[in-house]
Amino acid sequence: MDTKIKIGRQVQILRKRKGLSQDALAEMVGIDAKSLSRIERGAHYPAIETLERLANAMKLELKDFFDFDGRPSVEEMRSQIMRSAQAAGADEVERMVAALHSIFSSGEK
Numbered sequence: 001m002d003t004k005i006k007i008g009r010q011v012q013i014l015r016k017r018k019g020l021s022q023d024a025l026a027e028m029v030g031i032d033a034k035s036l037s038r039i040e041r042g043a044h045y046p047a048i049e050t051l052e053r054l055a056n057a058m059k060l061e062l063k064d065f066f067d068f069d070g071r072p073s074v075e076e077m078r079s080q081i082m083r084s085a086q087a088a089g090a091d092e093v094e095r096m097v098a099a100l101h102s103i104f105s106s107g108e109k
Helices: 003-017 022-029 033-042 048-057 062-066 074-087 092-106
Strands: none
Touching: 003 033, 003 062, 003 074, 022 033, 022 048, 048 062, 074 092
16 A cells, blocks of 8 residues: 555544544644645645644654554444445345344353
8 A cells, every 4th residue: 555545544543533623633733624635535745744733733743643553443444344334235234233243242151
């Protein structure tokens, strides 16, 4: 995956963890929301100064934007589950629910 896409995903994930909208974060950083959207989509590399301002606004360290462990974040996995459930038919949803019940009740006695 392209580095600018990875950085953009990190910016988006961290922004959402902080409970900030694109508009709110963009205003805090002094950029327009469209610029922040382009960064989050990986459409262009942010300047290092912009990354520093993003980190400061979210009370993070600059290195947090480069913390790629190769695993999808919890937010990404939840989104993937939701997309799958929304695209599934009734029978598939029933099987998903049964599988989840099986997974989460397996430790109960």
